[in-house]
Each structure stands twice: as C-alpha cells, then as structure tokens.
Amino acid sequence: MKYNFDEITDRSNTNSIKWNFNTEFFNDEDIIPMWIADMDFKASPKILEKLKERVNHGIFGYSKPTDTYYDALINWFKSIHNFHVKKEWVCLTPGIIPAINWIIQSYTKRDDKIMIQTPVYHPFAKCIENNKRKVITSPLILRNNKYYMDFEDLKKKMDSSVKLMILCNPHNPVGRVWSEKELITLCNICMENNTLIVSDEIHGDLIFKNNKHTSLASINNNVLENSITCTAASKTFNLAGLQTSNIIIANKKLRNKFLNTMKLNGIDEINPLGILATEVAYTKGQEWYLEVIKYIEENYRFLKEYCKEKLPQVKVIEAEGTYLAWLDFRELGMNNEELKNFMLKKAKVAFNQGYIFGKNGGGFERINIACPRSVLKEALDRIYKAYKNI
Numbered sequence: 418m419k420y421n422f423d424e425i426t427d428r429s430n431t432n433s434i435k436w437n438f439n440t441e442f443f444n445d446e447d448i449i450p451m452w453i454a455d456m457d458f459k460a461s462p463k464i465l466e467k468l469k470e471r472v473n474h475g476i477f478g479y480s481k482p483t484d485t486y487y488d489a490l491i492n493w494f495k496s497i498h499n500f501h502v503k504k505e506w507v508c509l510t511p512g513i514i515p516a517i518n519w520i521i522q523s524y525t526k527r528d529d530k531i532m533i534q535t536p537v538y539h540p541f542a543k544c545i546e547n548n549k550r551k552v553i554t555s556p557l558i559l560r561n562n563k564y565y566m567d568f569e570d571l572k573k574k575m576d577s578s579v580k581l582m583i584l585c586n587p588h589n590p591v592g593r594v595w596s597e598k599e600l601i602t603l604c605n606i607c608m609e610n611n612t613l614i615v616s617d618e619i620h621g622d623l624i625f626k627n628n629k630h631t632s633l634a635s636i637n638n639n640v641l642e643n644s645i646t647c648t649a650a651s652k653t654f655n656l657a658g659l660q661t662s663n664i665i666i667a668n669k670k671l672r673n674k675f676l677n678t679m680k681l682n683g684i685d686e687i688n689p690l691g692i693l694a695t696e697v698a699y700t701k702g703q704e705w706y707l708e709v710i711k712y713i714e715e716n717y718r719f720l721k722e723y724c725k726e727k728l729p730q731v732k733v734i735e736a737e738g739t740y741l742a743w744l745d746f747r748e749l750g751m752n753n754e755e756l757k758n759f760m761l762k763k764a765k766v767a768f769n770q771g772y773i774f775g776k777n778g779g780g781f782e783r784i785n786i787a788c789p790r791s792v793l794k795e796a797l798d799r800i801y802k803a804y805k806n807i
C-alpha cells in the first residue's frame with residue numbers, strides 16, 4: 418500500500434467530537450471512541466497539499482464553486498457509479514442532515530407521514546420529529562445474519578398519506594448495499610403511491626469487493642424525476658468537518674422548492690475549503706480512495722475473524738460496504754442499560770448503542786472500523802477481557 422493507514426494520529430486537541438470529549442460524554446478519559454462516523458486516517462496528501470496552498474493564500478471570503486467543481490463531481494459519478502449528473506441538478510449544502518431537514522420542510526406538511534427502515538441512521542427520525550411530521554417505520558428483516566427490506570410490510574404501510582421515504586443507500590448501520598432489484602421494487606411501491614424518495618448515498622463509494630452500489634436516480638427516468646439523491650465526498654475522503662454536500666435533484670419543480678427553502682433559511686454560500694477539498698478528492702483522490710476502502714474491508718474481515726475465534730457470542734452482521742459494522746450482542750442476554758454499562762464501564766469502549774437506530778436495534782452495537790487495525794484490536798481485546806470477567 419502506498420498510504421499508511423496503520424499510522425496513529427493523535428486527534429486530541431483538534432476539536433474532534435470523537436477524541437476530544439471523552440470526559441464530557443463518558444466521564445472517562447480512557448475510553449476508546451468508535452462511535453461518530455469519521456475516519457481516524459489523514460486525508461489524501463493530494464487534498465492536504467491543495468488545502469495548504471489555499472490556507473497560505475490567506476483570505477477566506479464568501480465562496481461558491483466554479484465549473485471545475487461541477488466537472489469533477491460529474492466525472493466522479495459517471496465513472497464510479499454510471500450516474501449521469503447535470504450541473505444544474507446539483508445543490509450545494511453544508512451537510513446532508515441540514516439538507517434532509519430542508520427536504521422535509523419543502524415537500525411535506527405538519528403531521529404528514531414519512532417512512533424509514535429501521536434500524537437506520539438515527540438522525541432521520543429526529544429530523545422527522547423535530548419538524549413535527551410522523552415517523553412511519555418499516556423494520557428491516559434479519560435473515561441468516563444479513564438484513565433485507567420487508568416489501569410486504571412496505572406495501573401494507575405505504576399509501577398516499579406517506580409523503581416521503583428516506584432511504585439509506587447503502588444502509589447505515591446494517592451495511593447493506595441494496596441491489597438494483599431491491600431498489601426497483603422499493604421505487605415501484607413508492608411511485609405507485611406518489612411518495613417522493615430521498616436516497617441518502619453518503620456511503621455510496623464505500624463498497625466492498627464484489628458488491629455494487631446503485632445510485633437510485635440512475636435506475637430510470639421515472640425514478641430520476643421522482644427522487645432526490647444526497648451525496649458528499651465527506652465520508653469517502655474523511656472531510657466531514659468541512660461540511661460540503663451535493664444534493665442532486667433533476668426535477669426542476671422539486672429543485673426550485675428545495676432551493677427556495679434553503680434561501681428562506683439564509684443559506685447562499687459554501688465553505689471555501691470544503692469546495693476545494695471536494696473538487697480535489699473527486700479529481701485526484703482515486704488512488705487513496707481505492708486503498709482506504711481496501712483497508713476498511715480488511716478491518717471488517719479482521720473483526721469477523723476476531724469475533725469468530727475469541728468472542729463467538731458476538732455476531733458480526735454481514736456487511737457489503739460502509740465503515741460501520743453492526744454487531745449482535747443479544748446472546749449476552751443484557752438489556753440496553755446493562756449492555757451500555759458493559760461497553761462503557763467494563764470494556765471502556767464507546768460504540769453506538771443499537772437501540773438509538775430504532776427499537777429493533779436493541780442488543781446491537783454499531784462500531785466505526787475506519788481506524789488503524791491496532792486500535793480496532795485494542796478495542797476488541799478490551800471487550801474480550803471484560804467478557805471473561807463477567
């Protein structure tokens with residue numbers, strides 16, 4: 418490998434939410450934090466070099482992207498995902514979560530129903546509730562250690578009163594990379610009921626070997642016109658703090674509604690370092706990207722082997738992508754509070770408790786494996802020791 422992902426970079430004193438606030442969050446400096454979804458790897462040297470040049474320039478005034486930014490994005494989506502994006506479809510936002518809030522505000526009214534598939538990235542439900550809309554859940558099915566959509570349940574619950582479906586594609590936290598066939602079935606159910614689909618594809622580049630991400634909007638013209646795709650270079654290239662995302666809306670009427678909501682919220686410019694980092698990532702980041710995803714997949718294999726050998730009570734759910742692994746601790750027979758205490762107080766590792774992703778996440782833990790393998794091993798050793806001392 419050209420890049421050294423085994424290298425440990427001290428992230429304390431960098432305002433890192435993950436590494437700077439152990440005492441504040443857990444009252445314990447000694448915790449290994451593996452919860453919030455950013456990587457513990459330095460970004461690609463190509464991005465760092467350009468950012469340094471830009472910092473040396475010294476002026477950070479109001480900014481917006483030029484054609485080179487859009488060309489970089491268009492080429493990335495065409496070459497990596499066979500998704501043919503047009504410049505005018507792209508709306509820049511300071512993150513996907515703000516965008517999801519604006520989507521909810523743009524296309525739904527108070528008390529409207531919005532569908533999610535639990536267990537799922539927990540801010541989805543929060544965005545719906547904070548905007549006073551109703552969360553409708555269609556729980557995923559766990560079969561032979563892998564998750565599937567429940568189409569029968571979706572058909573039962575989907576009707577014209579469900580105005581929006583927020584899809585996680587690929588799915589955080591269960592690691593599924595939805596197949597084209599699954600996505601087509603889902604789209605048909607939504608479109609029969611005039612339900613707009615938001616496809617959050619922030620993890621869309623982070624795909625393991627022999628799997629393929631399908632950009633929802635690339636399925637056909639009908640889907641393209643009835644969906645919104647949320648994308649960013651932030652997860653793929655570890656740039657989340659620069660808060661730059663690209664929301665792709667081909668349908669002009671829908672796009673204008675979204676842009677109007679952004680305007681009402683006073684959002685007109687974007688972080689100049691975020692614009693630059695995204696453009697460099699999409700033009701010069703390919704080599705780093707291919708290596709980082711390989712390293713992450715090796716971490717996932719390491720995690721699986723470790724649990725099989727030393728922690729057979731803990732099942733690692735079959736993942737096809739993302740750097741978030743989903744672990745089934747139910748065999749330990751602990752309730753949510755006991756499991757939380759076991760992880761934080763006995764093992765001294767901070768994962769995300771499964772129940773925050775939905776009721777059916779109880780007894781599971783989400784672990785961020787985008788870290789040097791030695792850190793992952795230390796966390797697993799801590800769990801192993803804590804388990805032996807129960």
Ligand SMILES: Cc1ncc(COP(=O)(O)O)c(C=O)c1O
Pocket residue numbers: 454511512513514515538585589617619620649651657662
């Ligand atoms: C599925 C998903 N969507 C959105 C986000 C957050 O995006 P942003 O930081 O751009 O708001 C995350 C972060 O973990 C995520 O996993």
